[in-house]
Amino acid sequence: MERVFQLQELDQVAAQLWEEGKHRPVWAFFAPMGAGKTTLISRLSKWLGIEDSVNSPTFSIINEYLLPDGERVCHMDWYRLNGAAEAVQAGVEERIISGDRCWIEWPERAAELLPDDTWFITLRAEDADTRHITTGNRSFS
Numbered sequence: 001m002e003r004v005f006q007l008q009e010l011d012q013v014a015a016q017l018w019e020e021g022k023h024r025p026v027w028a029f030f031a032p033m034g035a036g037k038t039t040l041i042s043r044l045s046k047w048l049g050i051e052d053s054v055n056s057p058t059f060s061i062i063n064e065y066l067l068p069d070g071e072r073v074c075h076m077d078w079y080r081l082n083g084a085a086e087a088v089q090a091g092v093e094e095r096i097i098s099g100d101r102c103w104i105e106w107p108e109r110a111a112e113l114l115p116d117d118t119w120f121i122t123l124r125a126e127d128a129d130t131r132h133i134t135t136g137n138r139s140f141s
Helices: 007-021 037-048 084-089 092-097 107-113
Strands: 002-006 026-030 062-066 072-077 101-105 119-127 130-136
Touching: 002 007, 007 037, 007 119, 007 130, 026 037, 026 107, 037 072, 037 101, 037 119, 072 092, 084 092, 084 107, 092 107
Parallel strands: 026 101, 026 119, 072 101
Antiparallel strands: 002 130, 062 072, 119 130
């Protein structure tokens, strides 16, 4: 998917993301600070029926939520991590290989831990109300 959208279209974008990527357990969200990664994940969570308040796990590294069907979602923010060794100590690798759904902000901080089938979502702010989103498979090489 490649799409330019307005912020008021986030529900439609969330639905489209889910339809396109629901079969992938690990989603990696790439975007500069302030582009809307957490906002998008929060809207996606709400759209999927997660009732908990979804906030960035910047300090906790991992927040856990349950979908209405009982499936666990691990929302991770790797911004404060300094490489793969620190990520492993924080329990990130354990979560990724658990089979739980993992949505990761700042995945580039420990990219070598991402599985081969990771789904990449790139978000870019065009202006205050407009975003550009691209999804798909790619590697870091």
